[in-house]
Amino acid sequence: MSDSEDILATAAQWREAGETVALATVVETWGSSPRPAGSRLAVSGSGRMAGSVSGGCIEGAVAEAAQGVMASGTPRLMDFGISDERAWEVGLACGGKLKVFVEPLA
Template sequence: MSTNDSVPHTDAMAWAGSDEVLGQAAAWLDEGREVALATVVSTWGSSPRPVGSQLLVDRQGNMVGSVSGGCIEGAVVSEARAALEDGKPRLLDFGVSDEMAWEVGLACGGKVEVFVERLGD
């Protein structure tokens, strides 16, 4: 982990499976960190990560896991940080037409739904 908490980063577990992400969530909660968990709950067509993929985000912007391989990750991290602020879960829907696909990184079109929730409390 970086000692500079103001700079968000993804650590060596960036492509971790659900067991590793949930294990890290438990460890961070035990340390007293505030964390949010994002989970891919549905996909249609082209999607960078399968259903069940997870991304853990703490208040400092540290991340473990992945829900998109990059193309929608920034928006998910932003919503995870918002969930840390207000405690409200979110269901994010990323769908693109073939014309818009290249702009957001879903090069073959498709749809991804991601559920974001604050853990703990």
């Protein structure tokens, strides 16, 4: 089973247990990016997480957006990127850019 399949299986288990779940997927990357396109993060309504979309540098913002997506039912496309000059300062040391699609898991 691949990492992606493990994340989807975990998300399915959470749903079966009655939790709300959102799935975040890296859909595009530019330059140096900590995780490749296709990387996934599952977030439960209780705050559990499985997988990764960034190696940690933007995970908190994505998890927070996932809570909003679960509450509203409306998917969201998020853009992340920073200039090389400010990359270390804000924790995105890679200096790359990425887009993450966050959707509720039905």
